[in-house]
Amino acid sequence: MTQVERLLAIVEHLKQYGKISIEQICERFGVSRDTARRDLVKLEEDRLIVRVRGGAIRPTLTREAICYEDRAHHEAKRAIGRTAAALIRDGDHVLFDASTTVQCAAEAVYVRDLVAVTNSIDIADTLGKSGRATIYLLGGQLNPWHRNIVGTQTVEMLRQYRVDWLFLGACGLSGEGLSSSNPEEAFVKREMIRRADRTVVLADATKFGKTLFHSVCSWEDIDIIVTEQPPDYAFRNMLEQHDVQMLIATGGENR
Structure with missing residues (x-):
C-alpha cells in the first residue's frame, strides 16, 4: 500500500x-x-x-477541508484563481462570492488599493492579511458549515454597492446557466450579479454539465468564465453564442 x-x-x-x-x-x-x-x-x-x-x-471546525484524493482538483482551483486574479487592476472594486475557488483568487491578488466586498469569512481574512485591500464584510445570517453570510440582510447590504468585478463560484454549469444546491446562496449570488459591471465565473471542469435544484442565472448574465480545461464542443459553442469569454488557466504564477 x-x-x-x-x-x-x-x-x-x-x-x-x-x-x-x-x-x-x-x-x-x-x-x-x-x-x-x-x-x-x-x-x-x-x-x-x-x-x-x-x-x-x-x-x-466547520471550514471546508481539502479531500486528499482531490489534491489535483485543488491545484486546478489554485490555477483558476491565479488566472482570475490577473484580471484585477490597482484600485478596482471587486465583489468576492463565497467559494473555495474564489478564495484561491483572493489568495492570488497582488494589486494595490483594492476595495473588496464579500460574504465569505475566509476571504475577508485572506484579503485582510494581505494589507493591500479595504474590505467590506457583508452582514446577515452565518452559515457555519460554509463560513459565509446569507439571508435577506445580506441582499439588502449588497444593494448599497456597485463594483467593477464579481468573482462568482458555481456548483453547477449547464446550458441553462448557473445553479446552486442552496436556495439562500442562490438568492445572494443573483443580487451579486446585479451589483457588478462584469461577472466572472470561476469553475473547474467538474462543474460542467451539472444542473442543481436552484437556478442562479442564465449565460446572458456572465461575461467571463475561467476554468482549467475547456468543456466539450457543444458547451463551447453555447458560450460563444452568448458572448461569454473563456479563459483557460495554466499552472504558472500570475503576479
Whole structure:
C-alpha cells in the first residue's frame, strides 16, 4: 500500500469513527509508529485531521477541508484563481462570492488599493492579511458549515454597492446557466450579479454539465468564465453564442 492509499484509508476511518490511534494505524497498515506519526503530520498539514495525544480526531471546525484524493482538483482551483486574479487592476472594486475557488483568487491578488466586498469569512481574512485591500464584510445570517453570510440582510447590504468585478463560484454549469444546491446562496449570488459591471465565473471542469435544484442565472448574465480545461464542443459553442469569454488557466504564477 502506498502512502497516498494509506492516507485515504485513514481519512475514511475518521469519517466513520471520528478518531484513530497511532496503534490502530500501525496494526491496520503494518507500519512503524514513526511512519504513522508522519502520516498524521501530513494529514494535519492538509487540514484533514486534528492531531491529539496518541492519535488523531476528525476536525470539528466547520471550514471546508481539502479531500486528499482531490489534491489535483485543488491545484486546478489554485490555477483558476491565479488566472482570475490577473484580471484585477490597482484600485478596482471587486465583489468576492463565497467559494473555495474564489478564495484561491483572493489568495492570488497582488494589486494595490483594492476595495473588496464579500460574504465569505475566509476571504475577508485572506484579503485582510494581505494589507493591500479595504474590505467590506457583508452582514446577515452565518452559515457555519460554509463560513459565509446569507439571508435577506445580506441582499439588502449588497444593494448599497456597485463594483467593477464579481468573482462568482458555481456548483453547477449547464446550458441553462448557473445553479446552486442552496436556495439562500442562490438568492445572494443573483443580487451579486446585479451589483457588478462584469461577472466572472470561476469553475473547474467538474462543474460542467451539472444542473442543481436552484437556478442562479442564465449565460446572458456572465461575461467571463475561467476554468482549467475547456468543456466539450457543444458547451463551447453555447458560450460563444452568448458572448461569454473563456479563459483557460495554466499552472504558472500570475503576479
